[in-house]
Amino acid sequence: MTTVPTRTPPADRHGSDFARLSRKITEAGLLGRRPGYYTARITTVVGLYAIGWTVFVLVGPSWWTLTIAVLMAVLYGQVALVAHDVAHRQVFRRRRTSEVSGRAAGALIGMGYGWWQDKHTRHHANPNTEGLDPDIEPDVLVWSQEQAAAATGLPRLLGRRQAFLFFPLLTLEGFNLHVSSGRSITNRSLKHRTLDGILLFAHCAVYLTVLFLVLPPGMAFAFLAVHQCLFGVYLGSVFAPNHKGMPILSAEDRPDFLRRQVLTSRNVDGGRFTDLALGGLNHQIEHHLFPSMPSPNLRKARTIVRQYCRDLGVDYAETGLIASYRLVLTSLHRAGTPLRESASGTRPRS
DSSP, X not given: OBOOOOOOOOSOOSSXXXXXXXXXXXXXXXXXXXXXXXXXXXXXXXXXXXHHHHHHHHHOSSTTHHHHHHHHHHHHHHHHHHHHHHHTTSSOSSHHXXXXXXXXXXXXXXXXHHHHHHHHHHHHHXXXXXXXXXXXXXXXXXXXXXXXXXXXXXXXXXXXXXXXXXXXXXXXXHHHHHHHHHHGGGOTTSTTHHHHHHHHHHHHHHHHHHHHHHSOHHHHHHHHHHHHHHHHHHHHHHHHHHHTTSOOBBTTBOOOHHHHHHHTOOEEOOOHHHHHHTTTTTSXXXXXXXXXXXXXXXXXXXXXXXXXXXXXXXXXXXXXXXXXXHHHHHHHHHHTHHHHHHHHTOOOOO
């Protein structure tokens, strides 16, 4: 991981640090819509999605369908990334159009759009902030030694070896997406929860019907396992490098908007293939600063943001993909230290 050394702040002190950066980004024209890009991307993803299921039906009862399960896991991940961009209004300017398109994308993969949007909005407002960011709640894993010390139940059981269990647990993330979407239907605070419930039920009904009509039970269960498990691993592999292992803030002591977003996020360096595989979220710092910026513009914004952070003396974290996973696992292992010491009878470190 590389960080930026402290330098003298810019001479222009009009407005907040973020306001000045925002003016630079706006002047560079990076907040403008990219209709041609998204037309091509959405058409390609939806077309491949339809082709994948068509080939599945044509191949029929054969173990070769497991190769299609691998393809569909990747395509489900790509649909999720499109839904992400739509939800941030990167694609359409109008809120209504974004919501309709986002729900349609969610229905293709069995995701409750309202649940996910509510959760993701809270994450963006308070990334890596304990008690405010739902992505670092200790529901299965613990993300800090403080959480480990207070852990009970499943987090306490898994926390000692969570770094070794992390990737195996990601195989359940696809199932968790569906279950959490279903559970959210009972949340009265969510808008359009009835519609989300209908779309979720319709997806599951059609998905299971197609599997068990085309394949015998054994093959159908094998396809389901490969498809959903790899979908979970793909999703987790996209989102894990972004914040895990970065500083965790407290709700009482938070920096300003720019520093809150930059200091808790990590970029993943790479070429165009990395951009494609991670949906542009490898430029996580720029995405958190400007969530409505179209993903193909994030790479260009990176040059401006990185230099601006260097001038301000704000640490700008960037690393390679493999190194980012190593940092994630290292932070998970460190977070579980109190649980390992407790189990071995060692006095916990202060």
